[in-house]
Amino acid sequence: MDAPCHVKPQMNKISIPQGKLAAALILFLLSIKPLTAWELSGYVGIEDMVFFEQPTDPQQYNNYLSGVIEAELYHEWDNGNQIFAFVPFFRGAQFDSNRTHFDIRELTYVYAAEAWEFRFGIRKVFWGVTESVHLVDIINQRDMVENTDGEDKLGQPMINFAWIQDWGTLDLFLLPGFREMPFTGVNGRPRIQPAVDSSQARFDKNGFARQMAYAIRWSHSIGDWDIGVSNFYGTSRDPIFLLEDDATGKIKIIPYYQNINQTGLDLQATIESWLLKLEMIVRVSEIDTTFATVAGFEYTFFNVGETGLDIGLLAEYLYDSRGNRAPTIFQDDFFTGIRFALNDVQDTQILAGVIVDSNTFAQFYNIEFSRCFFDNFVLEVEGRFSNGAAPGDRAYFFRNDSHFRFELSYHF
Amino acid sequence: MNNIIIGLLLALLLGLGFAEETSTAQIDTVEISTAEVNTEQKGLEIMREVDTRDLGWGDMSTDMKMILKNKNGDEHVRSLRLKTLEMKDDGDKSLSIFDSPRDIKGTAFLIFTHALEADEQWLYLPALKRVKRISSSNKSGPFLGSEFAFEDLTSFELKKYKYNYLRDEVLDGIDSFVVETFPQYEHSGYVRNIVWIDKERYIPLRIDYYDRKDALLKTQSFIDYQQYLGQYWRADKSLMQNHLTGKSTTLLWENYSFRNGLTERNFDKNTLKRSR
Numbered sequence: 001m002d003a004p005c006h007v008k009p010q011m012n013k014i015s016i017p018q019g020k021l022a023a024a025l026i027l028f029l030l031s032i033k034p035l036t037a038w039e040l041s042g043y044v045g046i047e048d049m050v051f052f053e054q055p056t057d058p059q060q061y062n063n064y065l066s067g068v069i070e071a072e073l074y075h076e077w078d079n080g081n082q083i084f085a086f087v088p089f090f091r092g093a094q095f096d097s098n099r100t101h102f103d104i105r106e107l108t109y110v111y112a113a114e115a116w117e118f119r120f121g122i123r124k125v126f127w128g129v130t131e132s133v134h135l136v137d138i139i140n141q142r143d144m145v146e147n148t149d150g151e152d153k154l155g156q157p158m159i160n161f162a163w164i165q166d167w168g169t170l171d172l173f174l175l176p177g178f179r180e181m182p183f184t185g186v187n188g189r190p191r192i193q194p195a196v197d198s199s200q201a202r203f204d205k206n207g208f209a210r211q212m213a214y215a216i217r218w219s220h221s222i223g224d225w226d227i228g229v230s231n232f233y234g235t236s237r238d239p240i241f242l243l244e245d246d247a248t249g250k251i252k253i254i255p256y257y258q259n260i261n262q263t264g265l266d267l268q269a270t271i272e273s274w275l276l277k278l279e280m281i282v283r284v285s286e287i288d289t290t291f292a293t294v295a296g297f298e299y300t301f302f303n304v305g306e307t308g309l310d311i312g313l314l315a316e317y318l319y320d321s322r323g324n325r326a327p328t329i330f331q332d333d334f335f336t337g338i339r340f341a342l343n344d345v346q347d348t349q350i351l352a353g354v355i356v357d358s359n360t361f362a363q364f365y366n367i368e369f370s371r372c373f374f375d376n377f378v379l380e381v382e383g384r385f386s387n388g389a390a391p392g393d394r395a396y397f398f399r400n401d402s403h404f405r406f407e408l409s410y411h412f
Numbered sequence: 413m414n415n416i417i418i419g420l421l422l423a424l425l426l427g428l429g430f431a432e433e434t435s436t437a438q439i440d441t442v443e444i445s446t447a448e449v450n451t452e453q454k455g456l457e458i459m460r461e462v463d464t465r466d467l468g469w470g471d472m473s474t475d476m477k478m479i480l481k482n483k484n485g486d487e488h489v490r491s492l493r494l495k496t497l498e499m500k501d502d503g504d505k506s507l508s509i510f511d512s513p514r515d516i517k518g519t520a521f522l523i524f525t526h527a528l529e530a531d532e533q534w535l536y537l538p539a540l541k542r543v544k545r546i547s548s549s550n551k552s553g554p555f556l557g558s559e560f561a562f563e564d565l566t567s568f569e570l571k572k573y574k575y576n577y578l579r580d581e582v583l584d585g586i587d588s589f590v591v592e593t594f595p596q597y598e599h600s601g602y603v604r605n606i607v608w609i610d611k612e613r614y615i616p617l618r619i620d621y622y623d624r625k626d627a628l629l630k631t632q633s634f635i636d637y638q639q640y641l642g643q644y645w646r647a648d649k650s651l652m653q654n655h656l657t658g659k660s661t662t663l664l665w666e667n668y669s670f671r672n673g674l675t676e677r678n679f680d681k682n683t684l685k686r687s688r
């Protein structure tokens with residue numbers, strides 16, 4: 001929450017060149033292959049978010065409806081060694097204009113050879129092993145208006161070359177086009193108070209230096225071990241937040257994107273029914289160096305009582321050296337969770353977890369349920385509840401924002 | 413989830429002649445132990461022949477449909493594509509990709525089977541673009557709500573079982589060996605299986621699965637075998653009936669193709685990430 005005084009406000013926003021990329025890719029593909037064997041799939045859904053406490057800000061509401069569609073146009077040829085995929089996404093949301101958003105999740109071409117792969121376009125990349133937070137995962141910006149769990153991501157333009165050898169895979173990334181984190185608007189929930197003022201976002205770097213990022217990652221599987229070591233240089237996807245008074249004396253929250261070098265390690269050992277997991281990062285910016293880690297396990301009892309039920313127990317410890325200054329509510333916390341997979345025809349799954357702050361004992365509960373109906377429909381229910389957060393704790397912002405989220409989707 | 417196809421075909425092998433033996437068990441311990449050795453040896457030899465005759469196919473691709481039926485006759489269909497690579501001195505590698513139900517379309521499993529060590533398994537979640545290494549201890553649990561357990565679908569490895577030859581029997585007009593098989597790997601849901609092997613073609617025709625309490629749990633039948641490359645037999649259809657629940661699952665295979673030139677590169681995490 002420190003406000004470096006040398007940072008000047010940057011009003012100019014640079015939009016990523018999605019349109020140009022899209023046009024170029026489509027032209028390229030049309031030129032090489034007639035439109036045969038194209039596959040279209042995706043889902044449409046309706047969502048309701050229900051808050052059961054009065055909002056902290058009278059501009060907020062207790063019930064939010066929205067609709068979503070994501071489609072995928074997919075084509076592969078050359079025995080699957082060449083792939084094209086286009087995945088547009090749109091959510092139309094009630095009340096919160098920031099949540100009504102369109103994104104190109106993917107618009108990509110892949111060429112796979114025996115010892116390498118070339119992946120070009122707008123893509124999503126996931127790195128990491130843990131469940132409670134994803135520390136190492138840094139290529140894409142998170143779509144925080146879509147879901148606060150951070151698992152939804154904005155498409156990132158990239159050129160990715162993977163070199164595939166006996167000693168593992170070496171991925172090189174060139175990442176042009178920085179994308180700011182989207183935040184819930186003044187009428188939306190859940191959010192911190194007051195709403196983040198994205199229009200005032202600040203940056204360490206401007207122009208080309210802000211837009212470009214570079215990453216390298218080595219990953220390999222050795223017996224029971226899966227390991228990844230990565231380095232990222234460029235504009236941080238996670239901003240820190242500056243608190244400032246505006247002309248009328250009101251507090252503003254302004255995102256500030258540092259230029260960072262982040263080195264990450266992710267490691268999992270899979271031994272019998274145990275998954276042992278570790279992620280750690282060292283992040284160096286112009287003003288500080290931070291260390292963060294998450295470590296834990298998942299143990300599964302399979303086919304309990306020969307009913308087909310799997311019960312998984314999860315525990316993870318989360319640490320961030322920035323403590324209360326960390327742009328996360330998880331700086332010295334324990335996560336415990338339980339996962340039920342019924343392995344029935346409807347693929348019923350339940351995940352329930354709680355994160356407890358080891359200093360303040362503030363708790364954040366999360367329950368996720370999903371089940372299929374009539375083969376093509378899926379019902380998801382998520383409950384998020386916070387309790388015991390004291391003023392001064394970042395979680396205090398969300399004290400009235402406990403809610404349920406229901407989404408019914410049809411998959412085509 | 414696993415080497416479904418291969419496994420099904422090969423999963424049928426096992427035999428020991430215990431049941432017959434128990435009634436006469438009191439007579440002469442020396443003779444019985446000799447008889448056991450002989451029937452164990454004969455069971456092993458039958459299964460080794462089954463294994464040997466199915467060596468050398470290289471790699472295989474096929475499309476599989478899984479039809480789940482409950483007592484009321486309600487049906488659910490899953491479809492997936494399977495690729496398998498035969499490994500010389502190790503268990504097979506396999507990649508299975510789901511096409512339906514639609515909500516899990518693109519979900520894929522990569523499995524490295526091993527005879528004695530634990531298998532290695534990765535799951536790809538297309539919505540998150542996430543590859544997850546998962547535990548291979550889940551042997552007895554149901555595969556996607558079906559009557560097939562994971563262990564019913566993984567590739568057959570001779571060393572995974574002990575065997576006992578039981579008897580000869582004519583099954584649906586086909587002269588067969590009846591062999592008992594005893595899983596030697598951990599976490600199996602079965603105390604034993606009984607397998608009917610066609611004497612002429614050395615392929616499984618039927619398997620009875622006995623649960624940990626030694627009660628008959630399931631029966632699997634293999635239907636409409638076709639021969640490929642002039643040597644390898646693959647069924648077009650397999651039916652698994654659960655005697656306890658009255659539920660059944662039918663597997664249908666189509667578009668078998670062999671020796672497609674697949675290599676280990678087609679069974680690595682990079683390929684898993686672009687499977688669809």
